[in-house]
Amino acid sequence: MDFKDRIVKLRESTGMTRKEFCEYFHIPYRTVTEWERDNRHAPEYVLRLLEYYIRMEGMMKEKKDKKDNPNPSNSTGLETD
Numbered sequence: 001m002d003f004k005d006r007i008v009k010l011r012e013s014t015g016m017t018r019k020e021f022c023e024y025f026h027i028p029y030r031t032v033t034e035w036e037r038d039n040r041h042a043p044e045y046v047l048r049l050l051e052y053y054i055r056m057e058g059m060m061k062e063k064k065d066k067k068d069n070p071n072p073s074n075s076t077g078l079e080t081d
Contacts, residue, residue: 014060
């Protein structure tokens with residue numbers, strides 16, 4: 001999964017809009033937009049820190065249909081290390 005897909009899935013897993021995500025994490029809107037358009041990439045550690053924080057704070061929204069998500073502990077579909 002490339003960076004663009006990972007950041008979009010991560011943001012969507014919180015149920016936040018791009019604007020809400022940016023405001024919550026104090027990341028400029030344009031920066032996240034550029035990440036999601038695959039024009040720019042944050043360092044890998046930034047994405048990993050966001051993933052960790054969202055997971056540890058329980059910010060991931062549960063999917064309503066369990067068929068779409070056979071592994072609820074990893075609702076973003078992202079690797080967990």
